[in-house]
Amino acid sequence: MAISHDAHTVKQFDLQLANLRNLVLEMGGLVEDQIKRAIKALDEEDMTAAREVIARDRLINGMQVKIDEDCISLIALRQPVSSDLRTVMALFNTVSELERIGDGTKKVARMTIQIYDGVSSPPSARLLRDVTPMAELAAEMLHNGLDALVRLDVEKALHIIRSDDDLDQEFQSALRRLITYMMEDSRTIGHAINVIFIIKALERIGDHCKNIAEHIVYLVEGKNIQQRRNLDMSLATFAQEKQQEQQP
Amino acid sequence: MSTTTIEIKTALDTMLKPNPHVGKQSSVEVTDYNNRQTVGKITVDHPKMICRGVNVYYGEKHALKNVGIDIGANEVIAFIGPSGCGKSTFLRCLNRMNDTIPVCRVVGQIKLDNDDIYDKSIDVVQLRARVGMVFQKPNPFPKSIYENVAYGPRIHGMVNTKPELDDLVRASLERAGLIKEVEKRLEEPGTSLSGGQQQRLCIARAIAVDPEVILMDEPCSALDPIATAKIEELIDELREKYTIVIVTHSMQQAARVSQRTAYFHLGDLIEVGETDQIFTNPKHKLTEDYITGRFG
Numbered sequence: 001m002a003i004s005h006d007a008h009t010v011k012q013f014d015l016q017l018a019n020l021r022n023l024v025l026e027m028g029g030l031v032e033d034q035i036k037r038a039i040k041a042l043d044e045e046d047m048t049a050a051r052e053v054i055a056r057d058r059l060i061n062g063m064q065v066k067i068d069e070d071c072i073s074l075i076a077l078r079q080p081v082s083s084d085l086r087t088v089m090a091l092f093n094t095v096s097e098l099e100r101i102g103d104g105t106k107k108v109a110r111m112t113i114q115i116y117d118g119v120s121s122p123p124s125a126r127l128l129r130d131v132t133p134m135a136e137l138a139a140e141m142l143h144n145g146l147d148a149l150v151r152l153d154v155e156k157a158l159h160i161i162r163s164d165d166d167l168d169q170e171f172q173s174a175l176r177r178l179i180t181y182m183m184e185d186s187r188t189i190g191h192a193i194n195v196i197f198i199i200k201a202l203e204r205i206g207d208h209c210k211n212i213a214e215h216i217v218y219l220v221e222g223k224n225i226q227q228r229r230n231l232d233m234s235l236a237t238f239a240q241e242k243q244q245e246q247q248p
Numbered sequence: 249m250s251t252t253t254i255e256i257k258t259a260l261d262t263m264l265k266p267n268p269h270v271g272k273q274s275s276v277e278v279t280d281y282n283n284r285q286t287v288g289k290i291t292v293d294h295p296k297m298i299c300r301g302v303n304v305y306y307g308e309k310h311a312l313k314n315v316g317i318d319i320g321a322n323e324v325i326a327f328i329g330p331s332g333c334g335k336s337t338f339l340r341c342l343n344r345m346n347d348t349i350p351v352c353r354v355v356g357q358i359k360l361d362n363d364d365i366y367d368k369s370i371d372v373v374q375l376r377a378r379v380g381m382v383f384q385k386p387n388p389f390p391k392s393i394y395e396n397v398a399y400g401p402r403i404h405g406m407v408n409t410k411p412e413l414d415d416l417v418r419a420s421l422e423r424a425g426l427i428k429e430v431e432k433r434l435e436e437p438g439t440s441l442s443g444g445q446q447q448r449l450c451i452a453r454a455i456a457v458d459p460e461v462i463l464m465d466e467p468c469s470a471l472d473p474i475a476t477a478k479i480e481e482l483i484d485e486l487r488e489k490y491t492i493v494i495v496t497h498s499m500q501q502a503a504r505v506s507q508r509t510a511y512f513h514l515g516d517l518i519e520v521g522e523t524d525q526i527f528t529n530p531k532h533k534l535t536e537d538y539i540t541g542r543f544g
Contacts, residue, residue, distance in 0.1 A: 008542050084540045086529070
């Protein structure tokens with residue numbers, strides 16, 4: 001059963017749900033902005049910008065607390081069921097994923113400060129080569145995730161889940177390259193470890209985006225696809241059910 | 249006569265006198281076993297009652313359209329839906345309470361175990377002993393608490409001696425969770441109890457005749473939350489021994505007490521499913537709209 005777009009008889013309920021959704025999207029926008037800022041700070045070796053990213057993480061944490069409270073009061077006062085309940089739960093879960101993505105960007109900023117601390121010489125460009133494409137992919141996944149949340153777009157959500165594989169592969173090959181550099185020249189080890197922390201953070205951001213996508217599928221379809229096995233099964237059932245629905 | 253007395257008299261009449269015309273009116277006419285409009289699985293592994301192609305007409309009005317559903321043994325099944333959707337009508341079909349309404353005509357097949365309850369050979373009084381009923385408003389007889397419970401077993405000749413009857417009354421009151429409150433006042437009138445106690449007295453009265461199925465028509469709508477909680481707890485306990493069908497306007501109550509839920513809408517049985525599934529992911533848009541509070 002897809003989401004009903006009709007209005008509730010109690011209009012206040014619709015208003016509260018809409019407010020909740022807007023708050024989550026606002027938080028999502030903030031997190032998206034954080035990723036961009038963190039990567040820009042790394043690219044431009046800008047320590048001030050990196051510190052700003054770290055400071056702004058508090059805003060995100062504050063929003064999580066606010067949204068959690070709103071979810072709880074909505075559950076207590078309105079007792080949502082069915083798609084309303086799934087909406088509240090999906091938003092509630094999405095918020096905690098967003099908060100962790102925020103933590104990931106903070107980590108990138110921290111590592112930026114460590115790399116360009118002014119004591120050791122800056123790393124060679126080839127060490128950081130994989131960071132930007134991975135960051136772009138992660139940022140795109142988050143952007144698409146928020147977009148899919150607005151449109152309740154299951155196809156898009158499934159696409160995000162698949163693109164997480166790409167990011168994982170990028171991470172693996174970047175890791176292999178970094179190991180090679182470290183073996184070639186042990187002086188790169190210090191920087192390389194920091195870079196590994198960065199790409200690991202980006203890889204985790206991808207995982208959280210994938211989780212958001214799974215929450216969206218749950219919201220719309222009422223099905224939990226958190227395991228790969230289930231995903232293939234549910235993709236097959238989706239197709240079947242859609243066909244059956246179309247037949248009179 | 250006060251309204252309560254009239255209601256009690258009607259209740260007594262229905263217990264004793266079946267409508268002689270009903271047998272003729274309710275000829276078995278099974279039209280469609282696969283109820284095309286119902287979403288979800290209508291059958292269960294261990295059915296207590298099997299209903300197929302049930303149609304009810306009030307004169308010209310087609311009140312219940314081709315309803316097919318199984319009621320499983322030892323399950324609590326909740327019927328929900330907006331007013332006038334046919335849920336109470338269907339509930340009343342299950343022990344032929346509709347027989348008392350002259351313009352009402354029931355078509356279709358309803359089986360209790362293997363007996364067609366609309367068969368001519370069925371004794372309605374016996375049927376209502378097997379399928380008991382608890383009403384919206386507590387309606388104890390204007391007699392003592394003891395007599396309220398003892399009445400059924402006595403007219404059905406279930407006991408022979410006074411001590412046996414005493415035991416049965418006590419056991420029924422105990423099962424209804426009322427014994428502690430009324431132990432010392434069994435001779436006081438049933439109407440002297442509070443609303444919630446009266447309703448539990450009615451449940452004790454219903455289970456005194458050892459029914460197999462208990463029908464409850466909004467049993468908590470006149471009770472406060474504490475009395476409601478006690479009845480809900482009782483329903484859960486009674487499930488071990490009986491099959492319970494409950495009609496309720498409180499969706500939260502349906503969610504709390506039942507294992508399966510059936511949603512009725514304008515005389516159609518729209519959807520049947522596990523209560524958990526109905527309240528998290530209903531399949532039909534009408535169910536979804538009703539339970540989420542979108543009453544178009």
